[in-house]
Each structure stands twice: as C-alpha cells, then as structure tokens.
Amino acid sequence: MSLGDENDYGSGPGRTDDGYSTIGGTRQTRTRFPDGEGGDGYTTPRRPARNSRSLVTVVGVVVLLIAAIAFANMGGGGGNGNDNGGGSGSAGNKPDSSSTAATGTKPVTGKNGSIPSGFAHDEQGAQSAASNFAVALGSAGMFKTDTRHEIVNAIYTAAAAAKLRGPQDGAYSSDFLGKLGLDPDGNAPQGSTFISRTIPVGTKLEAFEGDTAKVSVWYTGLIGMSGPESTDPVRTSWKTWTVQLSWTSDGWRAVSDTQKDGPAPVPGDVAASSSDEISKAVEEYGGFTYAR
Incomplete structure (x- = not known):
C-alpha cells in the first residue's frame, strides 16, 4: 500500500x-x-494495512498455483511431436540414455535349436545376435560333443563351423573335462551339478557396413562344479568376446572371434553360497533372450 x-x-x-x-x-x-x-x-x-495486503497475496498465490497446474495438465493430451508416452516437454530436455535403454525393436520369436534367431538386419540386430551367441558358447552344452556341434553349426557360417569343429573337439579333451570334474562325455558325477553360464553386461558396435558387423560383448561368467565332492567350486569370470558377423540367408552368423580377460570390477563382499544353494538356483532360474 x-x-x-x-x-x-x-x-x-x-x-x-x-x-x-x-x-x-x-x-x-x-x-x-x-x-x-x-x-x-x-x-x-x-x-492495519497488512490485512488487505495479506488477502490479496494469498489470493494471488492460489491463482498462480491453479494456473500452473492447469498449464502442466494441458501437456498430457496435446499429442505434440515430442510426446513419448503421454508426458509434456521437448526432446531437448530428455537425457540421452541410448547406451542402456531398450531400443523398441520387437523381440525375436524364432529359434535355431536352443538359440534365438531372426534378429534384425541392422546394428541393433547384430548386437542382439552377438549377445545370444555369447550365451550359447558359454553354456554347459559346449562340454558335450553332440550339443557343441549343434551350437557351433547354429552360430557360425558353414565354412567357419567346419574349421572350428576339429580344434574344438581337441580342446574339450577327456583330460580337460576331467579337470572340471566331468567324465569323458561331459557328464557331472551323480549328486553334483556342473555350471557354465555367460551373462552379457553390455555390447559395443565396433563396426557396421550393411552385411557385416563387428561386435564386442562384455560379460561375466559362472563356471565350476557344485556338489559335496567338488574340488572345483563355482566361480565368476569377466571377459570381453569380440565377434565378426556376416549377414547370410539364415540371418547373422559368426565368421571369426577373439576373447580377452576383463574389464573386471572389484569383488563384492557378499559371502559365497553353499553348493546346495548354487545348484538349486541354477535349476530354478532360467536364462534370457538378450536383445539390444
């Protein structure tokens, strides 16, 4: 006043x-x-001048609040070009989370044996294929001759698979399997469970040129024997698998690959579980179909 x-x-x-x-x-x-x-x-x-002034101030604040709420609600049904899920705002205000967010590409529904198939002929499809290939190559099925051949034939091109089968059969020798506690056929002793799993943490597209792609998969793995007589308990590993892919009439196929250790984080402070808990978890928890 x-x-x-x-x-x-x-x-x-x-x-x-x-x-x-x-x-x-x-x-x-x-x-x-x-x-x-x-x-x-x-x-x-x-x-007292403050009575009328206070009244005007309160009314003004209420009006401003109502106007702000009404303005915010107007964005819900506006359907502007940047509306992604019913909210208001512009694309410039959204964080760039492409490195971790789902891409929206529909998931695959087909399978080539036990391996997902039908990945898209694009960068996302190449990364999805590489992730699922890594899971299959790190599975317990690789330690049995018949299933190993099926996995290799489903992942690699025909020429690459033909070159790999002999050297791989030699690598999975009876001596090697025996060190893991398996018999020559890749079977675990009665009462024990052999565990081998690969869990992708992320993918990196190294190169992409239409029908060819190079993808690196950073993953953690579980491998070991769970059982009362085991001398090789289940442990974790961290590795990076890099694969050269080619687009064929059957979709993405691996042509060649390499692997290296790490990057590995500092181990956590969670106490190791008993062999019974690990065996039960492996039986109860299935794996995933990984898609980029």
Missing part, C-alpha cells in the same frame, strides 16, 4: 511542495502518534 492510499497522505491533491503543507488545505499540521495515543481530533488510530 502506498502512502497516498491512507487519508490522501503522500502525493494526493491536498499536498503541495511545502514541506509543512497541511492535509486538504486546512493549514493545520497533522501529527501521527502511535496507535492508541493522543486525544485530539487529528490523531486517529492507524488502520
């Missing part, structure tokens, strides 16, 4: 340039006393 609002004291018509000018031309100087003091006719109690 300005001074002129109260009995024309301030810049109203009764005021002149004279510092001692009277109110309304009466030529009588007005003296202001504290409220309740003074008994002459020129000293009236001062009106």
Whole structure:
C-alpha cells in the first residue's frame, strides 16, 4: 500500500511542495502518534494495512498455483511431436540414455535349436545376435560333443563351423573335462551339478557396413562344479568376446572371434553360497533372450 492510499497522505491533491503543507488545505499540521495515543481530533488510530495486503497475496498465490497446474495438465493430451508416452516437454530436455535403454525393436520369436534367431538386419540386430551367441558358447552344452556341434553349426557360417569343429573337439579333451570334474562325455558325477553360464553386461558396435558387423560383448561368467565332492567350486569370470558377423540367408552368423580377460570390477563382499544353494538356483532360474 502506498502512502497516498491512507487519508490522501503522500502525493494526493491536498499536498503541495511545502514541506509543512497541511492535509486538504486546512493549514493545520497533522501529527501521527502511535496507535492508541493522543486525544485530539487529528490523531486517529492507524488502520492495519497488512490485512488487505495479506488477502490479496494469498489470493494471488492460489491463482498462480491453479494456473500452473492447469498449464502442466494441458501437456498430457496435446499429442505434440515430442510426446513419448503421454508426458509434456521437448526432446531437448530428455537425457540421452541410448547406451542402456531398450531400443523398441520387437523381440525375436524364432529359434535355431536352443538359440534365438531372426534378429534384425541392422546394428541393433547384430548386437542382439552377438549377445545370444555369447550365451550359447558359454553354456554347459559346449562340454558335450553332440550339443557343441549343434551350437557351433547354429552360430557360425558353414565354412567357419567346419574349421572350428576339429580344434574344438581337441580342446574339450577327456583330460580337460576331467579337470572340471566331468567324465569323458561331459557328464557331472551323480549328486553334483556342473555350471557354465555367460551373462552379457553390455555390447559395443565396433563396426557396421550393411552385411557385416563387428561386435564386442562384455560379460561375466559362472563356471565350476557344485556338489559335496567338488574340488572345483563355482566361480565368476569377466571377459570381453569380440565377434565378426556376416549377414547370410539364415540371418547373422559368426565368421571369426577373439576373447580377452576383463574389464573386471572389484569383488563384492557378499559371502559365497553353499553348493546346495548354487545348484538349486541354477535349476530354478532360467536364462534370457538378450536383445539390444
């Protein structure tokens, strides 16, 4: 409230340039006393100005809040070009989370044996194929001759698979299987469970040129024997598998691959579970179809 609002004291018509000018031309100087003091006719109690001001302020705040809520709700059904899921806002305000977010490409429904198939002929499809190939190549089925051949034939091109079968059969020798606690056929002892799993953590597209792609898969793995007589307990590993892919009439197929250790994080402080808990978890928890 300005001074002129109260009995024309301030810049109203009764005021002149004279510092001692009277109110309304009466030529009588007005003296202001504290409220309740003074008994002459020129000293009236001062009106509390804050009541009307507080009321105006409260009403103004309420109006602003209602307007803000109404404005925010208008974005819900506007259907602008940047609306992604019913919310308002522009694309410039959204974080760039392409490295971890789902791509929206529909998941595959086909399978080539036990391996998902039908991945898209694009960068996303190449990364999805590489992830699922890594899972299959790290499975317990690789330790049995028949299933290993099926996996290799489903993942690699015909030429690459033909070159790999002999060296792989030699690598999965009886001596190698025996060190893992398996018999020559890749079977675990009665009462024990052999565990071998690959869990992709992320993929990196190294190169892509239409019908060829190079993809790296960073993964953690589980391998070992779970059982009362086991001398090779289940442990974890961290590796990066890089595969060269080619688009064929059967979809993406691996042409060649390499592997290296890491990157490996600092081990956590979770206590190791018993062999019974590990065996039960492997039986109860199935794997995933990985898609980029």
